């Protein structure tokens with residue numbers, strides 16, 4: 018293992034050391050790699066270059082839903098069952114608050130502590146703010162690192178409030194949307210538009226009254242959502258040369274999601290959920306990348322492209338000119354589109 022004195026070494030060398038150790042099962046090396054990837058350091062970049070080609074094997078499962086629906090408890094229950102089957106598990110838990118003061122993070126740590134000594138379970142909490150390239154790209158990169166290091170299934174837990182958080186879960190191979198029965202008369206997921214990204218809908222807290230009724234309501238709603246979705250995708254086309262990936266809600270839904278009821282605290286329904294996850298994965302046609310994989314690739318590539326473009330336009334030679342252009346936009350002397358035309362032209366000089 019590299020010691021502190023080697024931090025000044027070539028990032029590529031350091032990355033290779035860490036990647037090699039992580040691939041051999043060194044979880045501390047994996048933890049360091051994830052920090053480097055999350056902070057987009059040169060070591061993180063070099064590590065991703067090495068590891069990315071080794072990824073693509075793991076089943077990435079997004080778990081999203083309102084705070085308190087039971088996402089962390091459900092993931093913990095899934096881990097318990099997966100471990101009895103000998104499958105290794107990674108978790109990227111995107112915390113909506115600060116990584117230091119976040120109460121949710123502390124709660125997750127306590128809940129997941131029982132796996133601290135299990136080398137086949139790796140849990141990582143990630144702040145949802147402060148990712149230059151966007152949350153979806155950072156979490157996809159973190160998942161790719163876990164995937165490359167041999168974890169069989171990687172859960173991406175995010176709160177289903179906010180477009181960025183929803184995108185994280187929607188870019189997983191399989192997206193599970195959680196609903197809890199006691200959260201009000203209206204089904205919460207509808208408000209957040211969450212159902213549109215669901216591959217599987219789980220009504221958790223099956224021990225609470227109203228769980229089965231909520232499940233029936235959701236099944237009925239999903240029929241309606243499927244109808245709207247069919248109408249929309251019939252008329253929707255992605256314009257050629259579009260500069261942004263299509264919104265996650267426009268990705269085609271292969272079929273109506275299953276609605277399951279679980280009680281995460283007792284493990285009731287977990288076997289059925291795992292079977293449903295496996296079915297969804299198996300239903301994906303092989304050979305071509307799925308829409309989710311394309312969304313994940315797009316999130317990463319566009320983020321890197323934006324980073325690189327900005328870096329190229331703020332080199333010592335170009336910085337003054339770029340700043341003058343930005344000022345001109347601020348003063349309304351130049352519109353932002355013409356400004357970008359100028360900036361791109363400068364890159365070609």
Ligand SMILES: Nc1nc2c(ncn2[C@@H]2O[C@H](COP(=O)(O)OP(=O)(O)O)[C@@H](O)[C@H]2O)c(=O)[nH]1
Pocket residue numbers: 082083084085086087088089090091124221222223224225279280281282283
């Ligand atoms: N009664 C009941 N409580 C649950 C169930 N699943 C989770 N909870 C509780 O709901 C609360 C929120 O759970 P948590 O997993 O932190 O939710 P998250 O915010 O979605 O990650 C905790 O107090 C859990 O113990 C369940 O199936 N039944």
Ligand SMILES: [Mg+2]
Pocket residue numbers: 088089090121125174
């Ligand atoms: Mg949680």
